[in-house]
Amino acid sequence: MTTDPPVVEFDHLSPRYAADPHEVNRSLRARCPVAWTEAHDGFWVTSAYAETFAAGRDAATFSSRKGRHGGLDHTGVVIPAEPTLGLLPVEVDPPELRAYRRVMNPAFTPKAVAELVPDFERLAAWCVDRVIETGEIDFVEDLASPVPAMVTLLIVGLPLEDWERYARAFHGLVAHAPGTPGHDEALALIHAIAAAVGDEIADRRENPRDDLLTLLTQADIDGRGLTDDEVASIVTTTLGGGIDTTTALIASALVHLDQHPELRARLADDETYMSAFCEEMLRYTSPVQGFARTVTADTELGGCPLRRGDRIFLSWAAANHDPEVFERPEEVVPDRSPNRHTGFGVGQHRCIGANLARAEFAVVVREVLRRMPDYRLADGAERYSNIGTVNGWHRLPARFTPGRPVGSRS
Ligand code: HEM
Known part of the structure; x- marks a missing residue:
């Protein structure tokens, strides 16, 4: 049965939301x-x-598409619509989506990620080496931003030395x-990066390597290859998906560990505990707060009459704090189990980089706990003023007892 739709004042991009999303x-949940x-x-x-879960799983009614389809204007997965970037595969629906995911998958399997963990460890050690003798770090600028940026470039097959440019662009967005x-x-930076990516695409068509660019340029989808535009779009989505989200997750965990130093020793040595803590930070902070869909047919959700063409914001963040599903939702319970959070989304668009993000999280948090076990946050921490897309941090300065660089551990 549907009722009159409740009208609320909600804007995920507002300062009010950023001040206290929970x-x-x-x-909102108390009303409807x-x-x-x-x-x-x-x-x-x-x-x-x-x-949130039901709509996320029903791609036929809740479409991710961008452009004009079936007589409807679909405006992709962000609100307000972003007119210039067409993001594959995130802004198409099944069955097209499945073909793109099949091509991308080999770069993101647990095995592919596990093989790269020693590289992630070297990158994290390199970042910490740059500050370890000073006793001061900005966890965002010096660690949580560079490591995911370099890891994503490594997977895609772009030059690691350009990480600052990529991090600035996707962080800024x-x-x-x-x-x-x-x-x-x-x-503007992202459009400039697209030109550099274009050169790499041309190169990989001639000179295949072991990277995502090669998978994409050599792909066969129903008897055809991917166009340069398709490859560039998938690369842009992967860079956007990989760079700032993981930064936000790691930064939020380091904030929590500042306030809960008793967790540090156990996390440093216990893989299982680290995994559970990662899931709980994904639930608690929802680094990606939500994504939008376009309603393709008149329907009903939660007693509300949705009309064809309406837009809807699926709030992973709100779902993750629903007391119907999570006991004590407003508390971080480091070993929460079960923990069926929606931090990586729901349904066929569920994050393809989930294994990768988890591996990066464990590597970076462990590196901090081993090499700066007594860190404390210093003045100057600054959150994003707009957290509606990524619940992130601009700055997170900290102090610790200085140590020695370890150099390359290879
Ligand atoms: C903590 C880190 C991360 C979070 C919270 C996160 C979150 C998400 C979410 C919620 C979606 C679903 C989009 C939707 O439903 O419309 C998604 C999709 C995606 N993510 Fe992630 N992500 C993370 C890390 C990564 C990493 C490391 C990569 C790759 C390097 C990545 C690449 C992607 C891609 C390509 C998609 C689109 C998948 C599709 O549309 O089928 N993400 N991510």
Whole structure:
């Protein structure tokens, strides 16, 4: 049975949301599992696990597409719509989606990731070596941003020495709200990066290597190869997906460990505990707060009448704090089990980089705990003023007892 849709004041990009997303989501959930907001030309927002999960799994009714399809304007997976970037595979639906995922998968299997862990460890050690003698670090700038940037470049097959440029672009895109100068500057950088990626695509068509660019340029989808535009789009999504999300996850964990030093020794030595802690930080902080869909047919969700063409924001963050599913949702329970969080999304678009993000998290957090076991956060921590896309940090300065560089451990 449907009722009059509840209208709420919700804007995931607002300062109010950034100040206390848990409170905003809690009060939404207390009113209704799905509500309508007039922000950004109007959209639905989910606040309960069951509705978020159901919509995430129903790609036929809740489409990720961008462009005009079936007489409808689909505007992709972000609100407000981002007009310039067409992101594959995140902005197509099954069955097309499955073909792209099949091509990408070999770069992200548990085995492929495990083989690269020694490289991740070397990269994390290199970052820590650069600051270890000073006793001071900005966890974001010096570690949580560079490691995921370099790891993502490694997987894709782009030059590692360019990591700062990539990190600045993808960090800037989500740290600054659409329409602000910081966001526009980041978009310009991303378009410039696309030109460099174009050269690499041409190279890999001639000179295959062991990287994602090679998988994409050599791919066969139903008897055809991928065009340069398709390859460039998948690379852009992978860079965007890999760079700032993992940064946010690691930074939030280091904030939690500052306030809970009693967890540090156990995490440093216990793999199982580290894995559970990673899942709990994914649940608790939801580094990606939510993604949008376009409704393709009149339907009902959580008692609300949704119309064909409506937009809806699937809030992973709200689902992750639903007390119907998670006991004591507002608490970080480091070894929470079970923990069926939606931090990597739900359904066929579920994050392809999940194994990779988990491996990076464990490597970086362990490196910190082993080499700066007594770190304390210093003044100057700064969160994003807009966390609606990525719940991240600009800066996270800390102090620790200085140590010695370890150099290359290879
Ligand atoms: C903590 C880290 C990460 C989080 C929280 C995260 C979150 C997500 C979420 C929620 C989605 C679902 C999108 C949707 O439903 O529309 C997604 C998709 C995706 N992620 Fe991640 N991600 C992370 C790390 C990574 C990494 C390391 C990579 C690769 C280097 C990556 C690449 C992608 C790609 C390519 C997609 C699109 C998949 C598709 O549309 O089928 N992500 N991610």
